[in-house]
Amino acid sequence: MDATLSFDEALEKYDPVLGFEVHVELNTKTKMFSSAPNVFGDEPNTNVNEVDLGMPGVLPTVNKKAVESSIKIGLALNCKIAESCTFARKHYFYPDTPKNFQTSQYEDPIAYDGYLDVELSDGTIFRVEIERAHMEEDAGKLTHMGGATGRIQGADFSLVDYNRAGVPLVEIVTKPIEGAGARAPELAKAYVAAVREIVKNLGVSDARMERGNVRCDANVSLRPYGRETFGTRSETKNVNSLRAVEHAVNYEIRRHAAVLDSGAAIVQETRHWHEDTRSTTSGRPKSDADDYRYFPEPDLVPVVATPEWVESLRAELPEPPAERRKRLQKDWGYSDLEFRDVVNAGLMDEIGDTVAAGASAAAARKWWMGEIARRAKLADVDPAALGVTPAVVVELESLIASGKINDKLAREVLDGVLAGEGTPTEVVDKRGLAVVSDDGALQAAIDQALATQPGVAEKIRGGKIQAVGAIVGGVMKVTKGQADAGRVRELILKTLGVDG
Amino acid sequence: MAAINRDDVAHLAQLAHIEMTDDELDRMAGELAVIVDSVKSISEVAGNDVPATSHPIPLSNVLREDVVGHVLTADQALSGAPDAQNGRFRVPAILEED
Structure with missing residues (x-):
C-alpha cells in the first residue's frame, strides 16, 4: 500500500488539477462498423460477424444512428460539431481487439470545444470545459484463467468474448480542470453523474454504470499553489461507479501529496482502482501517443455534418x-x-x-x-x-x-x-381503517374522556383552550387512532360550551 | 536515407510483440528506410497546398442504417480459432493493461 497524506494536509500543500475521459456506450441496435447486434449479456461470441473479428478482406461500414447519437452528445455538451471528420486506426497489440487496432478518431473529432455546467451538492455551479468527444468502438471482454488470484498477473491463459467488440463508443475528454480545490473529489463524482444524466436523457445510451455503459478514467495531478505548470499526472482507469470516482480522486490526491512530500517524482502511469481497499495500484507506464501509430483509416470516408443535419438533430434534443x-x-x-x-x-x-x-x-x-x-x-x-x-x-x-x-x-x-x-x-x-365519523360514537368516547380527566375539562371551560389536546388524545386512544382529530376537537368544545 | 534506424525497428517490433534477431533488425532497418524514402517521393509532387487524403475517391457520408444484419453463430465464429473454450477464444496470457 502506498503512503498517503491526510486529505486536509494534501490540500493545504497542493493544488489539484483533474481531467476525465468518460466512455459512453451507445444503445444502437447494431455495432459501430458492422451490422452485428449490439446486445448486452448474450452468450459469448454470438453477436459477432467477420468485421468484428477482423477477418481478412472485410470492410467496415459506419452506423448512421451512432453518428447521430454522437452529434447529439456533442450538442448537449455545448460543443462545436466538425463540418467534416475522419476515422483513424489506433494500434495496440492485445487480444481484446482482433484487428490489432481500434477504429477511433484522432486529429479531427466529431465534437470539440464544449463545456458542461456541473452542479455540486450545495447548488454551486462549476463549469468543466470539454476538449473533445470522438467516435470509436469498444473492445472485447477478456477473462483471465488459471493462476492463483484470477487476476491477469499469474494467469495461464485468457478467454475472449467479442460480443462487445465494435459496440459504438463516444469518448468525452475534458480540458484540465483547475480550481476545484478541496471539492475535487465531489466535482469528479458530480461531473460523471452529469454526463451520465445527459446521455440517459438524450436516450443515446442505457447509461448503466454497473454494466460498463459509462466508464471513467480519472486523471489527477498536483502542483504547489501559485504555480502555472501542471504536475505529472496519473490516470486511474475504469473507475465504474460514481462513489468510486469520488474515492479514487480523493486517494490519488493523498498519494501524490505523499510522493511529492518525500521529494520523489510522480511516475506518469495508469493506475488500477480497487474497490475493496479503496486504493490504486500501479498499472503500466503511459504510452506516448506515437506508440499507437495512429493513421487515417483508409477503409472509411469522412463524415460530413451539414448544418441542416446538425440543426435537425438539435431540434430533436430533449430539455436539458x-x-x-x-x-x-x-x-x-x-x-x-x-x-x-x-x-x-x-x-x-x-x-x-x-x-x-x-x-x-x-x-x-x-x-x-x-x-x-x-x-x-x-x-x-x-x-x-x-x-x-x-x-x-x-x-x-x-x-x-x-x-x-x-x-x-x-x-x-x-x-x-x-x-x-x-x-x-x-x-x-x-x-376496517376508516376514521370514526359517526358523531354518536365519538360523543360517547368524548364523554368518557372528559369524565376521566375532570381537571382538564375544568381548565378548558376556564379558557385554556390548548388543554383540549389532552382530551383529544384520550379520544384517539379509545378509538385506536381511527377518529378525525379535527372533528373530535370541535365536538369537545361544543360539549363544554366553549368557542374554539 | 530516411531516418529509420535499428532502434526504431526494435521499438516497433516490441510494440507489435514480434521477436526479431539482431540480424533481422539490421536488415529490416535498411529495408524500411528504402520504403520510407520511396514513399517520400510523393512530397515532391504534393506540396503544402494539397490536403492529405486517406481515400482516393472524394466521397463522404457513406453510412449504414442501424438495422441488424449478418451475424455468425458462436461455432462459426470460433471455427478458425487455434484454440477455444466455453464458447470463447482461448489466447495466451498477455500481461498488459487489464
Whole structure:
C-alpha cells in the first residue's frame, strides 16, 4: 500500500488539477462498423460477424444512428460539431481487439470545444470545459484463467468474448480542470453523474454504470499553489461507479501529496482502482501517443455534418436535465433546500409522475421523501423499486382529503398496499381503517374522556383552550387512532360550551 | 536515407510483440528506410497546398442504417480459432493493461 497524506494536509500543500475521459456506450441496435447486434449479456461470441473479428478482406461500414447519437452528445455538451471528420486506426497489440487496432478518431473529432455546467451538492455551479468527444468502438471482454488470484498477473491463459467488440463508443475528454480545490473529489463524482444524466436523457445510451455503459478514467495531478505548470499526472482507469470516482480522486490526491512530500517524482502511469481497499495500484507506464501509430483509416470516408443535419438533430434534443430541474422547482414551489434534497434522493421523476397523476406537489414530496423513502431504507431498496405507484399516493391523499382516513391511518394503509392487500381503498375496507365519523360514537368516547380527566375539562371551560389536546388524545386512544382529530376537537368544545 | 534506424525497428517490433534477431533488425532497418524514402517521393509532387487524403475517391457520408444484419453463430465464429473454450477464444496470457 502506498503512503498517503491526510486529505486536509494534501490540500493545504497542493493544488489539484483533474481531467476525465468518460466512455459512453451507445444503445444502437447494431455495432459501430458492422451490422452485428449490439446486445448486452448474450452468450459469448454470438453477436459477432467477420468485421468484428477482423477477418481478412472485410470492410467496415459506419452506423448512421451512432453518428447521430454522437452529434447529439456533442450538442448537449455545448460543443462545436466538425463540418467534416475522419476515422483513424489506433494500434495496440492485445487480444481484446482482433484487428490489432481500434477504429477511433484522432486529429479531427466529431465534437470539440464544449463545456458542461456541473452542479455540486450545495447548488454551486462549476463549469468543466470539454476538449473533445470522438467516435470509436469498444473492445472485447477478456477473462483471465488459471493462476492463483484470477487476476491477469499469474494467469495461464485468457478467454475472449467479442460480443462487445465494435459496440459504438463516444469518448468525452475534458480540458484540465483547475480550481476545484478541496471539492475535487465531489466535482469528479458530480461531473460523471452529469454526463451520465445527459446521455440517459438524450436516450443515446442505457447509461448503466454497473454494466460498463459509462466508464471513467480519472486523471489527477498536483502542483504547489501559485504555480502555472501542471504536475505529472496519473490516470486511474475504469473507475465504474460514481462513489468510486469520488474515492479514487480523493486517494490519488493523498498519494501524490505523499510522493511529492518525500521529494520523489510522480511516475506518469495508469493506475488500477480497487474497490475493496479503496486504493490504486500501479498499472503500466503511459504510452506516448506515437506508440499507437495512429493513421487515417483508409477503409472509411469522412463524415460530413451539414448544418441542416446538425440543426435537425438539435431540434430533436430533449430539455436539458439542468433546465428541467429549474422548471420543475418553480412549478412545484419547492425551496432550494427541499428541491436539492429531492434531487439528491433521486426522486424527481417519481414526484413528477405523482404530480402528473393528480397529487399536489407538496403531497407528492411528503410521501416520497417521508414514508416511502423511510420504508425503502428499511427494506434496503431504492424508493422507486418499492412498488408504490403514483396512483397509490394520489389515492391516499384523496382518502385523507375526504376525511375517510387521517395521516396516521394513511401510513397503515400504505403498509397494507406494500403487503399486497390491494389499492388504498381496498386496504381501508379490508382492515376496517376508516376514521370514526359517526358523531354518536365519538360523543360517547368524548364523554368518557372528559369524565376521566375532570381537571382538564375544568381548565378548558376556564379558557385554556390548548388543554383540549389532552382530551383529544384520550379520544384517539379509545378509538385506536381511527377518529378525525379535527372533528373530535370541535365536538369537545361544543360539549363544554366553549368557542374554539 | 530516411531516418529509420535499428532502434526504431526494435521499438516497433516490441510494440507489435514480434521477436526479431539482431540480424533481422539490421536488415529490416535498411529495408524500411528504402520504403520510407520511396514513399517520400510523393512530397515532391504534393506540396503544402494539397490536403492529405486517406481515400482516393472524394466521397463522404457513406453510412449504414442501424438495422441488424449478418451475424455468425458462436461455432462459426470460433471455427478458425487455434484454440477455444466455453464458447470463447482461448489466447495466451498477455500481461498488459487489464
